[in-house]
Amino acid sequence: MGDFLEMRKITKLFGDNIVLKDVDFSVNKGQVHALVGENGAGKSTLMKILAGVHVANSGEIYIDGNRVEINNPKEAQELGISMIYQETRLFPDLNVAENIFIRREPLKNKGGLRLIDWDKVYSETAKYLDYFGLKINAKASVNTLSLGQQKFVEIIRALSRNARIIIMDEPTAAFTEQEIELLFNVIQDMKKLGIAIIYISHRLNEVKRIAEKVTVLRDGEVIETYEVSDVDLHKIIKAMAGKEICDRYPKLKIRHGKELLRVNNLSYEGRIRNISFSLKEGEILGITGLSGSGRRTLAKVLFGINRPYEGEIMLNGRIFKDMDTNKAIENGLCYVTGIGTDEGLILNAPVTENITIANLKRISKFGFLNKEEEVLKAKDLIERLEIGANAYDIASNLSGGNQKKVIFAKWLFTNAKVLIIDEPTAGIDVSSKVDIYNIMNELLLSGASIMMISSDFSEILGMCDRILVMYNGEISKVFEKGEATQEKILYYASGGRDSV
Amino acid sequence: MFAIERINKIKEILYKDKRVDVVELSKLFSVTEVTIRRDLDKLEKEGFLIKTYGGAVLNEENLSGRAVLETDDSAIEEKRMIGKIASQMIENGEAIFLSPGTTCLEIAKNMKNKRITVVTNDLLIGYELRDSAGIKVIVTGGDLIKSTSTLVGSFALQALSGIYINKAFIGVKGVNFDSGYTVDSYEEALMMQEIKKISNDIIIVADYTKFNRTAFARLGELTMAKKVITNKQVPPEYKKFYFENGIKMFTAFEFE
Structure with missing residues (x-):
């Protein structure tokens, strides 16, 4: 070994969950080592340990042969480790130079004053x-730069702090084609400067172009480290996907009825492009892809959060060229958000209010809210969905599974017919998971249809009638039920194409 | 109180008093009158009662011989919901087995418009399907277990030889991590062992009251069937067990 940076036998637990198990990872000066794996494989956690955001439960880190302790981000920075996160971390109202030198501006002496x-x-x-x-103009305000340009400002900031090891987490997620080329040039230049680069990406084509080595993580363990020059795409994907999980999803066969939603050539700010599909009564359409593929943007455009858009949304027999949230709700479309997002729950409000908020009309008379009615209706839904909480409990005190059920209850209260469900079971306990799948069955039986956005491929395979795979803002593949496997989904989600 | 518990209570009151009153029920359960009326609508659809001004009366015409024979009429709402899900799984042209008991009887009630073959060793299930034009009904014959409608013994076993079943729905009396699936008698368990051999797909049906219980005779491990239909009130540790062992667990959540 003897690499510049070595992480040895890193183990990390969150509660009882082992998220990293005896992980070895190393990178040398002037080298790019890519880290790949499905969502939730442990890539970001491993890198956050290096950056001092998390502290490992066990394991050792060596830089230049010396054992180091990294207990917080400041210690990491002093060791020359810099992490560039997926979301930009700059001060939007300051200019480029101010962002680069913030809190460590060079000083000069002028008449005894340090300025x-x-x-x-x-x-x-x-x-x-x-x-x-x-x-890029050094005096330009950061909020006038594109997301790609902002990324470069962050890279320069890291270098100006004498970073020797730079971690990039999905750097190209919001990039244009030209910006990607530019980034690769910058990376080549950094290699020449002897910087060690760790590159987390879902885009395996990029990995093949710029990395010397690639390590595949799966379920918190290193599956294999390859020399990029002698491994092909399919081999990496096989290592990422692992074994097929046996069929354990309670999928009910339900007859499909008439079309409830149709989308024609939908585009939004280059983040999604030319999306077309339709959704029928009784059907679950799966939308999957790796992070940054545009899945969530699609949901937000449909629900009228992201606008204006190009293309058409046909809902409830009407064509919408300018959807907004009110119109969406009035026409029976709803967005069951992930837990822990801003749009999901009012965390400091009781369960009751969270349930009735989306349809106050239903419990009001002459503009006055009928509190008694509100509580009764909410109690009814709490009971129907088997929510382990009382009407007056504060939402933030509920478990993840119960929070998700409250979000479901909120939309059931509006009698929605088309449900966009974002990560239906992420971060919730297994028993609530089973409940949620069965709630979905019941919704379909009652004549609704579901668009399920999920990065859990086995769940997508188990529950969906049709699967759309997204990559870089576009639909890269459509699978009918039974055609898809985890490996095939990963192939198209990582930028693979049909012609290959 | 859960909606289902409330409906079961209303049924009990109806059995006892033969009539109910909307206002009284709404006070008794502290729910709105609208909620009670909705419950009564549901029971009327099931043929259980006839609505009257301000209340309802028991539909005595519709009480079959079942009330005399069957002792297990607990959790009848939950069983009805299980029956509904089970019927979704049955496709035209299939051969189905229904084991004895009220849960499988509910399945029978929910599949009357299908074109299938039904094999059963329960007299009441055979009788329930007497008017279903598309269903060929085969009752096994055999020894009748006293005070029930269940047929067992060598005649019953003989009837199963040389036939094959696509989907066998098996009702159980106990579901438990240690004892597995259990039923009331050794003879019934023998019948089910035979069914296991001739069926493509075994589906266990058990309402939530059967969990953490053990009956007399063992059918097999909890992993013997790849599908289970039950209710949402089942203890979470069972939901977790099934999911982690690759078993599909179906439950009903009634929405309007």
């Missing part, structure tokens, strides 16, 4: 921008 040397701030910044051939 910020602004000339130096800007000249240093310009020097970096020049070095990487970036056409």
Whole structure:
């Protein structure tokens, strides 16, 4: 071994859950080592341990042969480790140079006063921008830059702090084609500077282009580390997917009825492009893909959160060229969000209010809210959905499974016919999972249809009648029931194409 | 109180008093009158009662011989829901086996418009399907267990030889991590062992009251069937066990 950075036998638990088990990972100077795996495989957790965000339960880290302790982000930074996260972490109202030098501006002496040397701030910044051939103005405010350009500002900030190890988590998720090329050039330049780079990505084509090594993580364990030059795409995908999980999903066969939703050529700000599909009564349509594929953007456009869009949404027999949330709800479409998102629950409000909020008309007379009626209706839904809580419990005190059920209850209360369900079972206990699948069956039996967004491929395979795989904002493959396997989904979700 | 418990209570009151009153029931259960009326609508659809002004009366015409024979009429609402899900799984052209008991009787009630063959060793199930034009009904024959409608013994076993079943719905009296699935008598268990051999797909049906219980004779491990139909009130540890062992667990959640 003897690599510049070595992580040895890293184990991490969250509660009783083992998320990393005896993971070995290393990278050398001037090298790119890619880290791949399905959502939830443990990639980000491993890197957050290196960046000092999490502390491992056991294992050792060596830099340049010396054992190091990393207990917090500051210690990581002092060791020259810098992580560039998926979401940009810049001050949007400050300019490029201010962001790069924030809290460590170069100083100059002037008549005994120590002042910020602004000339130096800007000249240093310009020097970096020049070095990487970036056409960005050092004085431009960050909120005027594209997401791609912001990423470059973060990379420069890391380098200016003398980073020796740079971790990039899905850097190209919001990039245009040109920005990706630019990033690869920047990475080549960083290699020449002797920087060790760890590159987390779902896009295996990119990995093949820029990395020397690739490590596959699955369920918190290292499956294999390959030399990129002698491994092909299919081999990596096989290692990522693992064995097929036996069929344990309570999928009921339900007759499909008339079309409830149709989408024609939907596009939004380049984040989704030319999406078309239809959804019938009694049907579950699965939408899957890896993070950054545009699944959630699609849901938000349909529910009228992200707008304006191009294309048409046909719902309830009407064509909408300008959907908004009110119209969506009025026409029977709802968005059952993931738990822990802003749109899901009012965390400091009681269960009752969370259930009735989306349809206050139903419990009001002459504009007055009937509190008694509100509680009775809410209690009825609490009982129907087997929610382990009382009407007056505060939502934030509920378990993940019960929170998700409350979100379901909220939309059942509006009698929605088309339900977009985002990550139906992520972060909830197994027994609630089983309940949620059966609730979905019941919704279908009552004449509804479901669009299920999930990154859990076995759940997608187990519950859906049809599966749309998304990659980079587009539908890369449509599978009918029975055609898909985990491996096939991964292939199309990682940028594979039919012609290959 | 759960809606189902309430409906079961209303049924009890109807059995006893032969009539109910909407206002009284709404006070008794502290729910709105609208809720009670909805419950009564449901029971009227099932043919259980006839609505009257301000209340309802028991539909005595519709009480078959069942009330005399059957002792197990607990959790009847839950059994009805199990019957509904089971009927979704049955496809035209299939050969189905229904084991004795009220749960499988509910399945029979829910599949009357299908075109299938039904084999059963329960007299009441055979009788229930007497008017279903599309269903060929085969009752096994055999020794009648006293005070029940269940047929067992060598005649019953003989009837099963040389036939094959697509889906066998087996009602059990006990579901338990230690004792597995259990039924009331050794003879019944013998019948079910034979069914296991001739069936493609075994589906266990058991309402939630059967969980954490053990009856007299053992059918097999909890993993013997790949599908289970039951109710949402089942203890969470069973839901977890089934999912983790690759067994599909179906439950009903009634929405309007």
